Amino acid sequence: MVPVPKVTPADVVAAARNPLAFIAARWTPDPRTVQRAALAALVMSVVIVVTGGAVRLTGSGLGCPTWPKCTDDSLTTTSAMGFHGAIEFGNRMLTYVLCAAVGWAIIAARSEKPYRRTLTRLGWAQFWIVMSNAILGGIVVLVGLNPYTVAAHFLLSSALIAVATLMWQRSREGDGEAKPLVGKAVQQLVWFLVTASVLLIAVGTVVTGAGPHAGDSKEVDRIPIDWETVAKLHSVLAWIVVTLTFALWFVLKAVDAPKGPLDRTRDLFLILLSQGVIGYVQYFTNLPEALVALHMFGSCLVWIGVLRVLLSLRERPEVVADLPGPSVEQSLPTRA
Secondary structure, three states: OOOOOOOOHHHHHHHHHOHHHHHHHHOOOOHHHHHHHHHHHHHHHHHHHHHHHHHHHOOEOOOOOOOOOOOOOOOOOOHHHHHHHHHHHHHHHHHHHHHHHHHHHHHHHHHOOOOOHHHHHHHHHHHHHHHHHHHHHHHHHHOOOOHHHHHHHHHHHHHHHHHHHHHHHHOOOOOOOOEEOOOHHHHHHHHHHHHHHHHHHHHHHHHHHHOOOOOEOOOOOOOOOOHHHHHHHHHHHHHHHHHHHHHHHHHHHHOOOOHHHHHHHHHHHHHHHHHHHHHHHHHHOOOOHHHHHHHHHHHHHHHHHHHHHHHOOEEOOOOOOOOOOOOHHHHOOOOO
């Protein structure tokens, strides 16, 4: 049996003062462990978006009519609240799973040797976004699913996905100075793609706020815009993103770009095609809930794909410490 190390009073005090430093001093994770922790945080950031969509699509947005409790008298859902209460409360509980995943990423990044400040800060950035979005989610419930607060809730979730994607990418590369792999013109084209994608996501939240899926079976305020008109604008922006991605792939081929940017652009193009098919089918079939949920999942994949294209345009090598060379006296030949 492996002996259990003794814990001294000094250890207890040190752990209480700075738990992360205490763990980091006694544990060095494998680089793959850090990468998996960062990936787990990214996966959970997508899961929480999809389950949040399930809450809205099942009309369970006010299944727990108040916050932070589920009812005025109960912290958890009750049998009287039925299916909708269970769905809404279940989504709230997944927030704790997301916090655990982000916490694991922070601990792993903080414990890696050598210490990587940027990676740890990205983990903490996720934590504060999650906390902010949890409070905003409570506000969404308290204001009766106001569509503007629902849109802000989704946009903050998109920001979480962006930071999680960046941390996952940074966990798989070094801390050396970023070296561009393509020229300025290609970089500008990709930034146009990122901007168009942000607009696509933003307009998508307006479609949601004006569309038929209000989020609850009760009367819920909607954005006073014809949702079909906004959906057509959303479609135009989607085609702009597809066109920019297609053009980017040809430009990368023309300039003989490295394999990384080409592969990421190809992946994004395939995701966009799949997302486009789902979008048109759901539009012409009166927005069935299952397809809307699949479309929300696809929107997360599109956003991740766009960010991976952006991050593939540069590389960060490992930082190699300068090893001390022999002294002048040591390098001179000795005399007999």
